[in-house]
Amino acid sequence: MKVLLVDDEYEMVTTLAERLHLRAIDADFVFSGKDAVTLIMEEMYDVVVLDMKMPGMSGLETMEQIQEIRPKTKIIFLTGHGSVADCEASKKHGACSYLLKPVDIEVLIEKMCEALTG
Amino acid sequence: MSYNWEVIGQSGLQFYGKMSASISHEFKNVLAIINENAGLLEDFTLLAKKGRPFELERLNPVTERVMKQVRRADGIIKRMNTFAHSIDQSDTKIDLNETLELVVALSERFVAMRGVNIVKTFHPIPVMITRRPFFLQNLIWLCLNFAMDAVGDEKTLGLVTEETKEGARVIFTNLKALTSGSPMDTFPAEQEKALLSLLNAQLATDLEAVELIITFARDIRR
Numbered sequence: 001m002k003v004l005l006v007d008d009e010y011e012m013v014t015t016l017a018e019r020l021h022l023r024a025i026d027a028d029f030v031f032s033g034k035d036a037v038t039l040i041m042e043e044m045y046d047v048v049v050l051d052m053k054m055p056g057m058s059g060l061e062t063m064e065q066i067q068e069i070r071p072k073t074k075i076i077f078l079t080g081h082g083s084v085a086d087c088e089a090s091k092k093h094g095a096c097s098y099l100l101k102p103v104d105i106e107v108l109i110e111k112m113c114e115a116l117t118g
Numbered sequence: 119m120s121y122n123w124e125v126i127g128q129s130g131l132q133f134y135g136k137m138s139a140s141i142s143h144e145f146k147n148v149l150a151i152i153n154e155n156a157g158l159l160e161d162f163t164l165l166a167k168k169g170r171p172f173e174l175e176r177l178n179p180v181t182e183r184v185m186k187q188v189r190r191a192d193g194i195i196k197r198m199n200t201f202a203h204s205i206d207q208s209d210t211k212i213d214l215n216e217t218l219e220l221v222v223a224l225s226e227r228f229v230a231m232r233g234v235n236i237v238k239t240f241h242p243i244p245v246m247i248t249r250r251p252f253f254l255q256n257l258i259w260l261c262l263n264f265a266m267d268a269v270g271d272e273k274t275l276g277l278v279t280e281e282t283k284e285g286a287r288v289i290f291t292n293l294k295a296l297t298s299g300s301p302m303d304t305f306p307a308e309q310e311k312a313l314l315s316l317l318n319a320q321l322a323t324d325l326e327a328v329e330l331i332i333t334f335a336r337d338i339r340r
Contacts, residue, residue, distance in 0.1 A: 007136045007146050009151060009228075011154075012151045015151065015154040015155055015180075016154050019154065019157055019161055054231075055231050056258075076327050080143050080146030080147050081149060082146075100146075101146050101147065101149070101150035101153075101258070102146070102149045102150040102153030102154075103150070105154075106199075
């Protein structure tokens with residue numbers, strides 16, 4: 001499984017990537033939606049884990065652009081925001097899951113696997 | 119003197135709600151980072167128990183990150199506490215510089231979301247005026263919110279405090295989009311006008327200098 005983590009919180013995303021690496025999951029990370037879209041154009045990822053609220057391009061806007069470039073890439077939102085409206089919007093746009101921070105890494109991995117097999 | 123308390127109250131509630139939501143979001147991010155680092159320490163422990171080689175040097179960065187987030191959380195809570203207590207206070211002598219620092223800090227996430235860079239040029243000594251702190255913060259937030267739209271494509275907003283003979287001024291500078299006219303169609307609106315009246319403040323725009331200026335007399339007459 002190849003995963004891309006997208007979050008403007010540097011220490012959150014780098015530590016999560018390190019933990020995924022310890023579990024033999026190939027995880028890259030970027031700090032903005034714009035950088036995610038740029039990377040997606042060059043690389044294939046099975047799953048993208050996106051923050052909802054980021055400076056510049058929002059999580060939903062990033063998701064829309066990723067879906068245009070790589071329609072088969074699965075999207076999971078991992079956010080501190082937690083509004084019902086955002087959850088519904090993410091599902092309407094085709095996100096596989098909407099998870100709240102702080103997250104149990106085993107739950108995140110389970111959702112990533114579900115996204116790939118579902 | 120009578121004030122439009124219905125509008126002022128509504129504005130205050132919206133302001134309080136918005137700032138509270140932002141504080142909680144920022145706090146969640148802090149918890150998420152601490153959670154990940156605690157999890158990483160747990161992962162290291164499990165690996166060590168399984169007999170996998172492990173460098174002790176990997177521990178230090180983890181603990182440093184946790185301590186950094188604890189300090190960050192402390193700052194968030196201090197600001198939240200100052201903000202929350204400001205509602206208790208009636209007309210009080212306050213430092214305009216400190217008030218602006220607080221509002222900018224509380225607004226940090228909103229500012230970042232809009233990609234704006236704030237450059238602060240504050241008067242080198244405290245600028246003291248007598249006002250109700252919460253409503254002053256509310257007015258400054260509303261003007262900051264407007265200024266972030268009026269700043270235009272350059273996205274660098276200047277924030278200045280000045281002491282005058284009669285009192286003080288807060289100036290939002292570099293509002294390039296002001297000259298296009300349309301932002302001023304809706305600003306100041308009812309809530310800004312109600313707060314300006316309560317705070318005995320005047321709002322003006324300088325289209326040549328592309329600035330928004332709030333002027334305060336030193337003391338308030340009620």
